[in-house]
Amino acid sequence: MNISEIKDLMSQFDQSSLREFAYSNNGESLVLSKNDTQSINPSVQPAVAPATSVNPTPAESVAESVPAPAAGSAAEGDLVESPLVGVAYLAPAPDKPAFVSVGDSVKKGQTLLIIEAMKVMNEVPAPKDGVVTEILVANEEVVEFGKGLVRIK
Numbered sequence: 001m002n003i004s005e006i007k008d009l010m011s012q013f014d015q016s017s018l019r020e021f022a023y024s025n026n027g028e029s030l031v032l033s034k035n036d037t038q039s040i041n042p043s044v045q046p047a048v049a050p051a052t053s054v055n056p057t058p059a060e061s062v063a064e065s066v067p068a069p070a071a072g073s074a075a076e077g078d079l080v081e082s083p084l085v086g087v088a089y090l091a092p093a094p095d096k097p098a099f100v101s102v103g104d105s106v107k108k109g110q111t112l113l114i115i116e117a118m119k120v121m122n123e124v125p126a127p128k129d130g131v132v133t134e135i136l137v138a139n140e141e142v143v144e145f146g147k148g149l150v151r152i153k
Contacts, residue, residue: 134151
């Protein structure tokens with residue numbers, strides 16, 4: 001595989017909705033990832049590092065935009081954090097209304113959103129009674145363990 005083929009693959013990957021891509025042929029391998037993870041094996045790092053730097057701006061803007069509102073709105077309620085890594089869904093189906101909206105009253109145990117992990121839909125329940133003051137994730141956003149999802153006051 002020559003450099004122009006690699007650049008073409010990186011460009012197409014950058015414009016796609018894929019989060020990870022791996023290619024192997026005749027002993028050559030290429031791994032591209034848009035996920036913000038650190039490699040455990042240092043020998044794999046060179047293959048992953050260029051792929052994550054293909055489009056650093058969205059990853060950096062997401063990483064920078066989430067802590068800023070969380071710090072500024074800490075007085076607006078308790079943070080409900082993601083219990084696992086997966087894709088957040090704010091509604092039970094694309095044609096259905098959202099589980100909760102800002103200003104909604106919720107009861108302890110009420111479903112706030114769903115996180116899909118390995119094709120399993122995991123409901124995230126409200127930890128207490130209260131009012132939703134902020135929704136910190138977008139529909140179909142990939143969330144990490146511990147990421148703030150919703151604030152309840």
